Amino acid sequence: MPPVASISEKEGPLTYWTYVTSALAVLALARTIVPQEWVDCVQEWFSGLLTSLDPFCSFTFPEYSGASPDQHYELVKLYLGSKDIFGAKRVLVNLPRNAKQALFSLADGESFRDEFKGFDFEWVHCVKERTGNLVAIDGEVQQEVRSFRLRVHRKAVPTVVQYVEHIASAARKLEQLDKELLIHSNIDTYWDEQPFSHPSTFETLALDPDLKRRVKDRLTEFKADREYFARTGRAQKVGFLLHGPPGTGKSSFIAAVANFMHYDVYDLNLSAVNNDHTLRSLLASMSNNCCVVVEDVDTAGLPDRRGTSNQAGKGTKGKKDEGPTLGGMLNFTDGLLSNSGSERIFIFTTNDPERLDAALTRPGRCDLHIPLGFCNARVFKHLCSTYLGLQDDKLMLPVCALLEYQKAQVTPAQVAGFFDAHKGDPAGALKAVHGHLKSGHGELKLRADIKSGSVPI
Numbered sequence: 001m002p003p004v005a006s007i008s009e010k011e012g013p014l015t016y017w018t019y020v021t022s023a024l025a026v027l028a029l030a031r032t033i034v035p036q037e038w039v040d041c042v043q044e045w046f047s048g049l050l051t052s053l054d055p056f057c058s059f060t061f062p063e064y065s066g067a068s069p070d071q072h073y074e075l076v077k078l079y080l081g082s083k084d085i086f087g088a089k090r091v092l093v094n095l096p097r098n099a100k101q102a103l104f105s106l107a108d109g110e111s112f113r114d115e116f117k118g119f120d121f122e123w124v125h126c127v128k129e130r131t132g133n134l135v136a137i138d139g140e141v142q143q144e145v146r147s148f149r150l151r152v153h154r155k156a157v158p159t160v161v162q163y164v165e166h167i168a169s170a171a172r173k174l175e176q177l178d179k180e181l182l183i184h185s186n187i188d189t190y191w192d193e194q195p196f197s198h199p200s201t202f203e204t205l206a207l208d209p210d211l212k213r214r215v216k217d218r219l220t221e222f223k224a225d226r227e228y229f230a231r232t233g234r235a236q237k238v239g240f241l242l243h244g245p246p247g248t249g250k251s252s253f254i255a256a257v258a259n260f261m262h263y264d265v266y267d268l269n270l271s272a273v274n275n276d277h278t279l280r281s282l283l284a285s286m287s288n289n290c291c292v293v294v295e296d297v298d299t300a301g302l303p304d305r306r307g308t309s310n311q312a313g314k315g316t317k318g319k320k321d322e323g324p325t326l327g328g329m330l331n332f333t334d335g336l337l338s339n340s341g342s343e344r345i346f347i348f349t350t351n352d353p354e355r356l357d358a359a360l361t362r363p364g365r366c367d368l369h370i371p372l373g374f375c376n377a378r379v380f381k382h383l384c385s386t387y388l389g390l391q392d393d394k395l396m397l398p399v400c401a402l403l404e405y406q407k408a409q410v411t412p413a414q415v416a417g418f419f420d421a422h423k424g425d426p427a428g429a430l431k432a433v434h435g436h437l438k439s440g441h442g443e444l445k446l447r448a449d450i451k452s453g454s455v456p457i
């Protein structure tokens with residue numbers, strides 16, 4: 001018996017189209033009868049229903065807020081560029097003018113899925129043609145409207161603020177790493193800036209390995225401890241006092257810190273500062289994330305522990321244009337204004353810490369006192385390794401013995417001088433240092449504090 005055909009099959013496509021056409025006709029008729037407000041109402045209700053059924057929410061980060069670039073857009077762009085976005089089909093590659101490396105970003109319509117605290121965060125880069133009047137921003141006609149759209153599950157919504165803060169902080173770090181370092185020097189009441197490209201790093205700096213490790217740990221902690229400083233109600237700043245004879249690496253140390261932290265340097269020349277007011281203006285115009293350096297602070301003419309000025313002819317400080325006072329300097333390093341900045345490292349150097357006023361060297365102003373002294377065997381071996389490429393070579397032993405057992409004294413700068421003079425001739429270089437020490441030139445007396453290295457850090 002042949003199979004019985006169903007009605008729809010029997011009636012075929014003709015009947016189907018008849019139904020559709022009739023439904024459309026009824027709808028068209030209804031539209032003419034039902035008032036427009038009712039139609040709008042039903043549409044609104046329907047789209048509300050769809051939205052409430054959708055478990056996802058979206059957030060838009062536009063490129064511009066009014067006529068100014070929006071910071072979030074740039075930060076998100078930078079952050080996503082540091083992620084593995086190469087799964088996207090199209091990636092934009094830019095090399096901005098002052099950037100050190102290429103910047104990758106999502107092209108129009110491309111998406112990237114990120115994860116934070118166990119939730120998925122999906123980003124889409126949206127680019128639309130601008131409709132209506134074209135606007136010019138910074139002299140450039142904006143034909144497109146760009147934004148990043150973030151799509152998250154409703155459950156993840158409470159985490160969004162935290163996630164955006166995480167993005168901003170990660171992007172700011174990237175921004176800083178990518179920027180060229182500057183050294184600022186004070187002229188009258190303003191800072192003059194130059195590129196800072198001192199090559200000293202903690203790798204090239206010959207310093208007792210334990211001391212070096214403690215300094216690096218302290219710096220790493222300082223950088224990561226934003227929350228700790230906030231909790232304890234303090235500005236994120238730290239002070240170092242470097243002391244030691246000339247040529248023991250104080251300037252090299254400062255450069256190593258700046259390169260390690262990737263901070264600009266503000267090199268404050270106190271003798272070019274007219275008064276406390278100028279000192280305050282200079283402080284107010286400094287950026288965050290920087291090293292503020294005052295070299296040879298003992299010779300800057302500030303009154304010392306005994307209340308006398310350290311510089312001839314500058315005994316009556318404090319009057320107009322006679323230089324900053326000790327009080328001005330104390331406020332500069334730990335006053336209301338200096339505590340308004342963040343991520344600042346104050347570094348003072350001196351050949352003679354005894355001469356400094358105790359208020360200047362107290363914790364809060366100088367948290368770490370770092371003695372930089374004459375070479376010991378470990379420092380000498382480090383110089384042999386960086387300058388001569390020697391590692392634990394027996395050629396070094398005679399000099400090491402003099403340094404360790406006879407306490408012969410030579411500064412790293414003197415050793416560097418001998419090594420420079422005998423480039424490519426390690427044996428000759430070591431012989432020259434040995435001869436120098438044997439001839440009695442290294443007989444200077446070490447000061448007790450530098451010799452013992454006992455000042456705590």
Ligand SMILES: Nc1ncnc2c1ncn2[C@@H]1O[C@H](COP(=O)(O)OP(=O)(O)OP(=O)(O)O)[C@@H](O)[C@H]1O
Nearest residue numbers: 204205206207246247248249250251252412413416
């Ligand atoms: N600890 C060190 N490690 C590596 N190189 C050093 C060190 N100390 C000094 N040098 C070498 O000696 C030169 C002078 O050092 P630096 O200017 O850092 O010493 P300083 O203590 O700041 O001297 P001053 O007090 O005279 O300004 C540097 O260019 C560097 O080549």
